[in-house]
Amino acid sequence: MMRLRHRLNAGDTVLGTFYKTPHPMILEILAMAGFDTVVIDAEHAPFGRAEIDTAILTGRALGLDMVVRLPDDRPATILQVMDAGAAGLLIPHVNTAGQARAILSAMRYGAGGRGFAGTTRAAGYGKRPLHEHLGADRGDVALICQIEDPEGAENAADIASVEGVDGLFVGRADLAVGSGKDDFFDPEIAQATARILGTPGAATGLYCAAHEDLAAHHAAGARLFVVGSDHTAILRGAPVADWQGSLSDPK
Template identity: 40%
Template structure:
C-alpha cells in the first residue's frame, strides 16, 4: 500500500503522475487501474452517481490497489469535504474555484492547523482510533492534497491571487468548462490554450503543480512544456467504451468479410 502522504509529496514535487476519472460506482475499475500502475484515481461525485457509502468502498479499493484516491466533490461544503477526508481520501478535487474567498474556505475545511476541519480520529483516516489526537492531526495535514479546479473565466482575472492561497497544493485546468464558458469550439481552441497557459504560468511562479485531463498519453506532450506534471487520462467508462468499440468494429469487419466469402463460395 502506498503511504498516505506519498501522493501529496509526489504531486508537490511535480513528479509526472498518471490518473483517471472513475465514473462507475464500483470498486472493480479502481482496483484494475491501481494494479496496472496508475498513480491516482479521481472518484467523480460531481458528474457520476456516487453516495458516501459508495465513495467509502471506492477509497478502500484505491488503498488496496496502491493508488491515491482523490474525490471530486459535488459541492465544496465543509460537511462534504470532511466526509471524504474522514473516509480516507488522499485528497480532494474541488470544482469552480473562482475567487480567493472560495479558495480560502476550501483550505480551511480541509486543514486542522490553520483551518477549521472538524476533528475525529475514529474513521479510516485516523486508523479507527489507532492514531492519537495530535498524531492524526499531523498525519492528515501532511497527507491531504487540496486541488482547486480553475474552470471559470472570472477566475482568470484573479488567478495570481488564487494560486497564492496558502494550503492549496495545486490546480486542475477545467478545459471542458472553460471551452463552454468561452464559447470555444473545443478544449484545443486558441482561447482555451491561452487560459491554460495563463493558469500554468501563475502556478509556476508560486511553485505549485498543475493537472490537466487529456484524451490520450500522446496528448500529454502538448502540456509538458507548460510545466503540467499530473495527467488525468480518460475515465473507466472511456476506457471501456474505447475497448468495446474496437471489439464491435472488429467483429463487424469479420462478419462482413465472412459473409462476403460465403457469398463468393456460392
Template identity: 40%
Template sequence: MPRTEFATRFKARQQLLGAFVKTPTSHASEILGGAGFDFVVIDEEHAPIDRVTTDQILLGCRASDIAGLVRVASSAPSAIQSVLDCGAAGVLVPHVASAEIARTVVAASRYRGDARGFSNSPRAGGYGATGMWAHIEAQDRDVAVVAMIEDREAIDVIEDIVAVNGLDGIFIGRGDLTVSLGAKSASEPVVKDAVARVMTAARNVRKPICVMVGSVEEIGPFHAEGASAFIVSSDQGLLRASANRIRAEFSAAAN
C-alpha cells in the first residue's frame, strides 16, 4: 500500500504526484487518494493542524490508499516522533540549514542506532499488535526522511547536508529560499542558481528531489534536472482554482 511503499518508490526516484493538505479534515486526503494522487503532505507548519487533526487525516489517508507525509512545524525530535507514531509515511522537516540539523532529524526518525523513542502502541505499531523488533524494522525501512532546503545558509553547505547518512531526500522550498536570498521572485537568477546547486548536489549522491510546482507545465523542466516527486498546489489552491474557473464559466454562460 502507498503508505508503506512511498519510501521505496521515493528512493527509487519514481515519478510521484502529491499536494499539500492545509484544511483540518480528512476529506481532502480522501478525495486526492480517490483521484489517484500518490501522496499528500499534511501541513503542520503553515496550517491550523495539530496532532489530533494529523492523526485523523492520516486515518483518511489509509482509508483512501494514499501515502500521508507530514510537514512538521520544526525539527524538534518530539514533533517528528509525534507524527511518525500516528502512522505518517514520512516527514518533511523545515529549515534544515546544516549537516548537524540533518543528522538530528535522521536520529529522531530512526530507531536502530539513533534517538527515536520507542512505542508500538500508537497506529504505527498496530496499537501494540506489531512486535517490538518487527515494528522497529518496518518503521526504519518505510519512513521517508526529507530535508527542506530553504535557507541561504543551507546552500553554502548543501553538499554536506545531502551526504548525511539516513537522509532519504530533499525538498527544495523555493518560496522561503527566495525570501532568504532577498530576491523578488523565484525566477531571479540568484534563486535559479541556488536551486541548480541543490539539485546538482542531490544528483551527485543519488538522493531524490521533491519540488513544489506552480503548474504541471513546470514538471518537465524540473524532471529533466533530476526531480522525481512533485507537489502541485494544495487542497486550498485546488479549491480556489476550481472555484475561479467555475465562476468564470458561470459568468460567461449567464451573459
C-alpha cells in the first residue's frame, strides 16, 4: 500500500475519481472499475471523521490508494486523516509557499508538528515500533496542493519548489470563479491551467469531466487525473431521457 506518493514522484500517470457517497459498497464498485486512486471529497460531500475513517479502512482493504480532499488545512484536520492511514492529502486553496511549508509541518512529527499516537491505523495499532514509525514520519503520504485561486496560480512554481510538495492539482472551477469567469473551459483559464500543468518540481494534475478528452492535459504535463465521481457515473449510467423517449414513441 501507499504507492501513490512514489508513483507521483516517479512520473507515472495516475487515474482516479472523486468519492462523494459515504457507503463502502460504492468504494467496492470503484475498486472493481480499476481506478488507481480514489479521492474522498470531505470538502464538498457529507464526510465526517467516522465516514472518512471507514472509507480509508475499506479502500485499503480493497487495494486502493485513498486520498482525502480536506475541508481546510488546520493541523487538527490533517492529524486525524494522517492517523487514519490516508495515502495522500489534497489540500484546497493553497496560495503560497509559506502555506505549503506550514502544511508539511503539520504532517510531520517533532516540535510544533503533528502529535504522536502509536495506536492508530497509520502506526499499525501499536505493532509498529516507535523508532520505525517516527523514522517513516509522513514519508509514504503524498501532499497535493490544490491550486484554485489567482494568487495560487501566480505562485504555482514557488509552491512546487517546496521540498515535500508532491503535486499541484488545478481546481479550474474555483480558478474560473475567482478570476471573474463563469466557465472553467474559458480560454484564459485553459491557458493558466496549461501553464500550471507544466510547472517543474512536482507532479501536476486536475479534475476532468467524465466526457473530457485528457490528451491535451497529458501533453501539457498532467500525470494525475481525477475524472468524474460516483455521482456522475450514476447519472451517466441512467439515461432517463432516452428511456422516456422510447416509451413515448408510438412505434
